[in-house]
Amino acid sequence: MKAHEASENVSEVHERGAKRVALLIATLAALLAIIEVAGGNAEQDAQKSNVDAANLWSFYQAKTIRQTVLRADADRLELDLPAMAPERQEAARKLVAQWRADIARYESEPGPTGGEGRRELVTRAKAAEALRDLSLAKDDMFDFASAAMQLAIVLASASVVVGIGWLAFLGAGVGAVGAVFAILGFVAPTLLHF
Template identity: 50%
Template structure:
């Protein structure tokens, strides 16, 4: 075996090791991206459900408020004191119900609390979406790095190894951004 053949074989082992390391980081990036995407979808469903509940409370409140306004108009025409007292009691009950639907801190199911919870779920969804975007860029860079490193073995062009290593560093950097500071960098 010549010295030149041994050098090529030793270089190929280093490139193979680089490919293995890149593949390891790619696996982490793909797993992080899948988790972030799943979380983003879950928070999106949560936000949608909360906004639907908010809308239902709004509709119910509007219906009861409208019925109360109609009952209030009918009160002037009532002459029977017992009937008038019952209508006033009903009207007061409806007003309390509408007020409770506006804000229910005990249950977290008033319109005010539902809107805050929905906005919080949207913020979590957006955060996870950003993580997913960064993991996607990371995975793309790592996949390209693996292909280019593999090409360097076939072609024997040493510069491709450096390009692959650079893309690998870029991929790992985006993976770190996704994991630790996804809101710091805006891609799209």
């Protein structure tokens, strides 16, 4: 009778351990799902910010080209002024003045959307690049967290299959490391550099 009770006791302990490991695996899988979504969002944010920065730098280049062409045309027209008939000189001076005003506007044109002058475009492009870099750092942290969670699930699953309890503890430890990376991804993605 005692052997039968001991056998039931061992079976009950094994069953409780298996349930705990199953709960650990379920928790790790749920965290993995959250981390994967956050990582996907960070990757999308990085791509959007990269496109925004590229567009702003292209706009900056277009403004620079326009500014350069107008400056060259204004300089050329000013050089031609003495050779012009007096009645055309006044119209040419007005045109040069308008071009110089446009050149100044291309350099700095503050506005409600952040401005579209060269100075404002540089500021906006650098802000988009900073946001891109932050999103990439988040994505890196979430990638590390995801890898750790996947490894933790494999270790915990293996502990059930082969019956080695310390693998479940190792899986929980690796899962905790993954959770730390996930937290860093949310609150301090630039804290660690790899």
